[in-house]
Amino acid sequence: MKHWRHLLVALAVLASCAVALGDSQVSDHLLELRQLALQGNAEAQNTLALAILEDDSAEYSLDEAIYWLGQAAIQGHAGAQTNLGLIYLTSEDIDRDEEHALSLFRQAAQQGMPAAQLALGYLYENSSDITHNAAHNAEAAAYWYQQAARQANSSAQYHLGLLYASGTGVNKDATKSFYWLQQAADHGLSAAQFQIGLHYLHGEGVETNLLRGYRYMLQASLHAGIMSFDSRDLVSNALTAEQIAEIHDDTRLWHAHS
Numbered sequence: 228m229k230h231w232r233h234l235l236v237a238l239a240v241l242a243s244c245a246v247a248l249g250d251s252q253v254s255d256h257l258l259e260l261r262q263l264a265l266q267g268n269a270e271a272q273n274t275l276a277l278a279i280l281e282d283d284s285a286e287y288s289l290d291e292a293i294y295w296l297g298q299a300a301i302q303g304h305a306g307a308q309t310n311l312g313l314i315y316l317t318s319e320d321i322d323r324d325e326e327h328a329l330s331l332f333r334q335a336a337q338q339g340m341p342a343a344q345l346a347l348g349y350l351y352e353n354s355s356d357i358t359h360n361a362a363h364n365a366e367a368a369a370y371w372y373q374q375a376a377r378q379a380n381s382s383a384q385y386h387l388g389l390l391y392a393s394g395t396g397v398n399k400d401a402t403k404s405f406y407w408l409q410q411a412a413d414h415g416l417s418a419a420q421f422q423i424g425l426h427y428l429h430g431e432g433v434e435t436n437l438l439r440g441y442r443y444m445l446q447a448s449l450h451a452g453i454m455s456f457d458s459r460d461l462v463s464n465a466l467t468a469e470q471i472a473e474i475h476d477d478t479r480l481w482h483a484h485s
Contacts, residue, residue, distance in 0.1 A: 256278070260278065261275060269299040270299075272296070272304070272307065273295070273296065273299040273306050273310065275295050276293075276307070276310065279292040303334070305338040305339070306340065308340070308343065309332065312332045313328070315327045315328040325350070331343075332346045333347060341383065342375075342380070344374045344375035344380070345375045345380055347367075348386060351368035351371065352372075366396045366397075372390065381410070381411040384414070384419070385407070385418060385422075388404045388406075391404035401432030402433075404431070405423070405431065409423055412443065417447045420447040424439075424444040427443065428440040
């Protein structure tokens with residue numbers, strides 16, 4: 228498997244996912260996509276690039292995928308701009324080009340692409356090379372996270388919640404932090420469930436509720452392993468055995484149907 232395939236999973240950008248096809252069907256599908264791409268169809272160019280990136284054979288190359296994404300990006304295809312930005316930002320096979328990635332993410336973000344807005348927010352939050360102005364970068368990160376969060380992007384909701392918790396780029400607000408983390412937790416994001424558990428434990432932005440805190444800690448653990456076990460053990464000391472057993476039963480039932 229080509230080791231740069233993970234790029235397309237990083238922000239779940241796959242704007243045009245290919246359906247499961249047999250070998251002959253795949254060949255026919257790629258041929259049809261290539262014909263449309265050669266005619267200048269931006270959607271086909273983006274989809275063809277994604278299909279190339281998903282191909283295990285040596286028949287296609289990363290350079291070809293980059294070419295087709297570039298052709299679609301020039302036409303303003305937000306998905307292609309985001310995918311190409313991800314490649315320039317994270318690929319191990321080409322030189323990292325943060326400046327080019329940033330430009331592509333901006334173009335896509337301004338068109339309302341949530342994944343690009345998330346990526347832009349992350350870059351502003353974590354790269355000091357953009358403006359060398361930490362306060363400006365923090366405010367820009369909060370702005371772009373918010374744009375994606377309003378479109379129900381759970382990762383953006385999570386990061387925005389953390390910014391409100393710390394007062395980075397926004398006024399510190401435990402209630403808003405809880406709100407956005409709750410949105411992300413409701414989408415099944417384990418890291419957000421863990422943070423919501425902490426909010427309930429410490430009464431930050433919400434009334435203290437050990438039962439709910441324990442429940443969210445348990446959900447986070449089921450999703451992500453042992454991350455929250457220590458905190459759950461602390462909570463369990465304040466709960467009865469019956470309460471703990473009930474929460475475990477309810478959570479197992481929830482997990483089985485999620």
